[in-house]
Amino acid sequence: MRTVDLTIQDIAFGGKGVARDNGKAVFVPFTIEGERVTANIVREKKQFAEAELIEVLEPSAERVAPSCPYFGRCGGCSYQHISYNHQLELKARQVEQAMRRIARLAEPPMRPIVSSPLSYGYRNRITVHAQDDVVGFYRRDVHELMDIAQCPISMPEVNKALTELRATRPRDGHYSLRAHSGPRVFAQTNDAVADALADFIATILASENEFLIDAFCGAGFFAKRLAPQFERVLGIDWDRFAIDAARKDARPNETYIAGDIAIELRRALNDVAASVSPADPNIPRVGTPATTLIVDPPATGLSPELRRVILDSPPRTMIYVSCNPPTLARDLAELQQRFAVASIAPFDMFPQTAEIEAVAHLKAR
Ligand SMILES: C[S@@+](CC[C@H](N)C(=O)[O-])C[C@H]1O[C@@H](n2cnc3c(N)ncnc32)[C@H](O)[C@@H]1O
Structure with missing residues (x-):
């Protein structure tokens, strides 16, 4: 182990401060750019090193006291030592950097980051683990x-559930604690920011009204909000419980399919193309009839196969909701073959953590 004094230059996606030691990048968690720190190098690789913070010699003006006694040891939060405003600046910058470096957008069309009304007490669900008491x-x-x-x-309701669970001295296992009742399927984590996200998408899509495909629809969070303005809505997800929940209160213009996105989306886009130009390959398929596609994939982003499906029959408008800017940027690099990136909007769905949600608005070229 080696002890070094470092100047933090930036904060990388994932939350660690980045410094240079003899030209090599050193990652130091719980630091802020501009700070002078003492750190122990704990892992040394060819290209970079990892260090643990020992002391902040010159603190940043953005440094604040964390609210949680477990901060620094618990794996959940990375940013409680940073003022909330600066967390927002940092996340906006990280998204923009990913767009420049990975998506190769020279001037990323960034919108201002949307903040969370609550910077603490916002999570509506957690999963805790129990083992040996x-x-x-x-x-x-x-x-x-x-x-x-x-x-x-x-949220207080989640913490109340945690207190109750702990009082039962639960058996070993995983426990999902939720503020809201409902089916045990994927649900957005921060209610206020999820609402802002859905409103934002509705505003972007205000002039679209024909066919909406909500891929990775879960229980239809986006599809259901937008269904009143579209002639037809199709939701796809492979979680049968989520699809059952979506079908329960579906209006006549909403259809939900349980299946793999790549397969079902190819089928849906082919059907659209065939319904307009069944025989004539010279009739352009782009935007016929006006298809709007929302994708909200897991952190891994779109599979190569799914990217192929989308590039083969591009919808007129596409909204890409991402919980992982690097995979969003990777996918945008490829999707730009057939789409122009109209805007990128970061949302702070997960304050105090290094997680970032971002929405890209794409228009078929
Ligand atoms: C980030 S969640 C989004 C859910 C929904 N948009 C919402 O806001 O509630 C991702 C969803 O994708 C689904 N999923 C992941 N990979 C899939 C695949 N290859 N085919 C179908 N569904 C998939 C999961 O079941 C999950 O519901």
């Missing part, structure tokens, strides 16, 4: 459970 989350960097009495980024 310890109930909590895993530690940062180690697969070891930490006993957690309260989680300050979670």
